[in-house]
Amino acid sequence: MIQVIDYKAGNLTSVVKALNYLGAQTHVTQSPDDVRNAEKIVLPGVGHFRATQLLHDLQLTEATREAIARGVPFLGICVRLQWLYEGSTEADATDGLCHYGGRCERFPTTFEDAELKSPHVGWNSLENIRPDSLLLRGVSPGEYVYYTHSWRAPVDADTAATTFYGGGFTAAVERANVMGVQFHPEKSGDTGLKILRNFVEL
């Protein structure tokens, strides 16, 4: 059973639909106990980093931290990948989970003397895929995934794949059981389903 956290910001229908399509059993929850005792956790994301505050208010941050500490596989999607870091310039006053180091920043308005559109919307390719990534097993560099976001996480040793738009950013992050993807696997066709299946089968 995968506990899918509903924090009333954005839409989780698509994520649940994709997980169920892959044969996973899901339970949509706001309960810290469900999260604390979860076998697996997915935290879907769409929306503002500020919505993170609701996770704190519902005591889901602490529950997630406890679950992660005992090795429960966790997948954060889009702004919820960003939540794994220390914070974001989108909402300076709101702390992230601080599982990964660094802060998320907005795309620059120009890059290499050209204007850069933002949000970064559309299908972009995964590159520099870390061979030991469990989440990206079977995914080849150059496969396309769907993005829609204006903020991005920095690249470091925990980055499992990068995507290039105004420079490289973290497309996927993975250290042991804690994973995040900046793109929307539930909206990324066969490649996205492959990645979700990898998580379901962990």
Added chain:
Amino acid sequence: MLTKRVIACLDVRGGRVVKGIQFVDIIDAGDPAELAHRHAAAGADEIVLLDITATHEGRGTLIDTVKRTAAQLFIPLTVGGGIRSAEDAAAVFNAGADKVSINSSAITRPELIGEIGQSFGAQAVIVAIDARRDANSSDPGGDAEVYVSGGRKPTGRKVVDWAKEAEQRGAGEILLTSMDADGTRAGFDDELTALVSQAVQIPVIASGGAGNAQHFADVFGRGKADAALAASIFHFGVTDSWSLKRELQLAGVPVRL
């Protein structure tokens, strides 16, 4: 590399996909859910479902059609038509839409753009603009006017000004439809698309006039569009997205293949 998007549009009326020419002369093109899946399998990068008569007839969006269409569709789905409030948007998101497109209601009450963005993120709000050139003007593109209610009502607003305001109010993308080009299959309005695309920092989706791969290459090049949308050339089997994108790739346009 970020690719240019090819978007298949389903204009829905009474639960059926329909297609008109310059917004009139409407004919039946099939079932929305079935067509959406066919387009996804044929390589479309996104699906847009527009309930074209919702505003006109004062109906809400066809939630059941959205649900059926969204079921097992694993590429982005945008829904527009009859969304007048953040609650209307929430219902559409809950039915499985990833983005909403608002048109008349954003002109009537521009705050709606920010209200939906507040809950669902700016990236989830597309402001759709139906544009008609002013044939009597010395600057027909720059003076192009925004129309609402399915192209029935002129607003007196200039397209470029409204696109800028929509961006400033938090729109995630602009869907620009040229009413002059719509349904003609004679090519997109590259000039107007470029004007809008250069005026805003958010992505612009060009719509209206798609007839062949060259039209797409032109609007991605000259028209500076980030995405381009078409309906009839896909519905009636003139082409499919994979064939179209293979031609675009040969023309040097980055596409997802």
